[in-house]
Amino acid sequence: xxxxxxxxxxxxxxxxxxxxxxxxxxxxxxxxxxxxxxxxxxxxxxxxxxxxxxxxxxxxxxxxxxxxxxxxxxxxxxxxxxxxxxxxxxxxxxxxxxxxxxxxxxxxxxxxxxxxxxxxxxxxxxxxxxxxxxxxxxxxxxxxxxxxxxxxxxxxxxxxxxxxxxxxxxxxxx
Amino acid sequence: xxxxxxxxxxxxxxxxxxxxxxxxxxxxxxxxxxxxxxxxxxxxxxxxxxxxxxxxxxxxxxxxxxxxxxxxxxxxxxxxxxxxxxxxxxxxxxxxxxxxxxxxxxxxxxxxxxxxxxxxxxxxxxxxxxxxxxxxxxxxxxxxxxxxxxxxxxxxxxxxxxxxxxxxxxxxxx
Numbered sequence: 102x103x104x105x106x107x108x109x110x111x112x113x114x115x116x117x118x119x120x121x122x123x124x125x126x127x128x129x130x131x132x133x134x135x136x137x138x139x140x141x142x143x144x145x146x147x148x149x150x151x152x153x154x155x156x157x158x159x160x161x162x163x164x165x166x167x168x169x170x171x172x173x174x175x176x177x178x179x180x181x182x183x184x185x186x187x188x189x190x191x192x193x194x195x196x197x198x199x200x201x202x203x204x205x206x207x208x209x210x211x212x213x214x215x216x217x218x219x220x221x222x223x224x225x226x227x228x229x230x231x232x233x234x235x236x237x238x239x240x241x242x243x244x245x246x247x248x249x250x251x252x253x254x255x256x257x258x259x260x261x262x263x264x265x266x267x268x269x270x271x272x273x274x275x
Numbered sequence: 276x277x278x279x280x281x282x283x284x285x286x287x288x289x290x291x292x293x294x295x296x297x298x299x300x301x302x303x304x305x306x307x308x309x310x311x312x313x314x315x316x317x318x319x320x321x322x323x324x325x326x327x328x329x330x331x332x333x334x335x336x337x338x339x340x341x342x343x344x345x346x347x348x349x350x351x352x353x354x355x356x357x358x359x360x361x362x363x364x365x366x367x368x369x370x371x372x373x374x375x376x377x378x379x380x381x382x383x384x385x386x387x388x389x390x391x392x393x394x395x396x397x398x399x400x401x402x403x404x405x406x407x408x409x410x411x412x413x414x415x416x417x418x419x420x421x422x423x424x425x426x427x428x429x430x431x432x433x434x435x436x437x438x439x440x441x442x443x444x445x446x447x448x449x
Contacts, residue, residue: 102381104388105279105406114410148322149429207276214278225446232279236288238441244418245425245440252426255323266419267412272399 107173107214108207111235115166116202118247121268122162123195125250125261129155130188132259140188146253155253159191162246163198169239170205173213173231281347281388282381285409289340290376292421295442296336297369299424299435303329304362306433314362320427329427333365336420337372343413344379347387347405 133140147154153161160183171178179201185191214232229238247266254261307314321328327335334357345352353375359365388406403412421440428435 102280102282102385103277104281105284105410106276107278108276109406110279110284110410114414117411118415148426149432152429211276220444221449222446224449226449227444227446229444232283236279236284237291238444240288240414241292241418241421241441244415245422245437247415248419248422249426251419252322252423255326256430258323263419267415270394270401270403270412272396272401275395275398275400 106207107210107231107235108205111166111169111173111210111239112202112205114240115169115243116199117268118243119162119166119195119199119202121266122159122247122250123192123199124265125254126159126188126192126195128261128265129254129259132254133188141186143254143257143259144186144188144191146257148249148253148256153249155250156185156191158246158249158253159194160185162243162250163194165239165243165246167198167201169235169243170202170209172218172234173216174205174209176205176209280381281384281405281409282379285340285343285347285384285413286376286379288414289343289417290373291442292417293336293340293369293373293376295440296333296421296424297366297373298439299428300333300362300366300369302435302439303428303433306428307362315360317428317431317433318360318362318365320431322423322427322430327423329424330359330365332420332423332427333368334359336417336424337368339413339417339420341372341375343409343417344376344383346392346408347390348379348383350379350383 129143133143144156145154167178170176185194216231217228218231218234219226219228251261251266303317307317318330319328341352344350355368359368390405391402392405392408393400393402425435425440
């Protein structure tokens with residue numbers, strides 16, 4: 102009854118999500134231009150004073166996806182400096198993350214469902230099996246940051262909608 | 276290399292997420308009490324005037340999870356009326372959704388990766404295979420609504436943090 106691979110529920114899901122993220126950044130750029138506002142206002146926007154900014158959300162979406170592959174395979178995820186300050190910088194980071202993910206092959210993740218992954222936080226750590234790491238930590242976390250980019254843009258009045266978040270499906274008239 | 280079942284990447288993921296949603300609703304209740312504000316303010320809070328309220332986000336998280344099982348199996352997902360007006364009503368809906376999901380057995384989803392699922396929107400429809408439906412529509416959508424509940428509460432000053440969203444892991448000191 103096992104019908105999906107670790108690859109199938111990680112790499113293409115991330116690549117799809119990061120493509121959606123790139124489209125959000127384009128809409129943010131267009132919104133700033135059309136409304137004659139400084140794009141930095143959007144880059145630095147957040148929903149609460151002690152929450153990450155839009156830039157921080159994009160960086161964490163990038164990290165969550167590429168570092169998951171680093172932890173689940175023997176590939177080394179590229180390190181990134183978190184030094185993005187413009188929408189163009191953030192676009193470049195998303196593109197670089199997608200480019201890395203596109204080098205990953207299904208066999209790179211073979212057996213990763215039982216690989217032990219240790220997550221370290223400031224004072225505590227936890228060890229999870231690869232499948233639990235992907236399903237209970239990585240995917241929720243990835244979608245958290247993607248959704249929060251959506252929510253920040255919505256809160257700032259940028260015209261994005263649910264269809265932007267869900268992405269493209271082949272639609273036919275009812 | 277197929278190592279995960281359709282059940283494994285749906286039911287336990289939803290039950291875990293809905294448990295997290297229930298804990299958010301408890302924190303919202305406690306926040307209203309401690310700050311002497313009407314809980315209805317939180318139930319009706321939203322991030323943009325034309326976005327769903329907190330109540331709407333909870334209803335859609337419930338629908339997304341239970342209806343996915345309805346579409347992927349021969350089980351009938353319980354219909355719910357979207358008539359919740361209090362935090363207690365929303366808690367009851369989450370509990371009812373979890374109770375339904377807990378009746379689902381792995382074999383109910385056997386073969387569902389190739390089952391055709393048709394999604395109808397106002398003017399268009401799309402047909403996806405079960406695995407694509409789960410990975411590109413259901414999981415992103417479920418986490419969208421869970422995250423937006425988090426983001427609304429954060430925006431309203433309720434003391435929730437990333438650890439609430441990620442949920443419990445067995446932690447040991449570093």
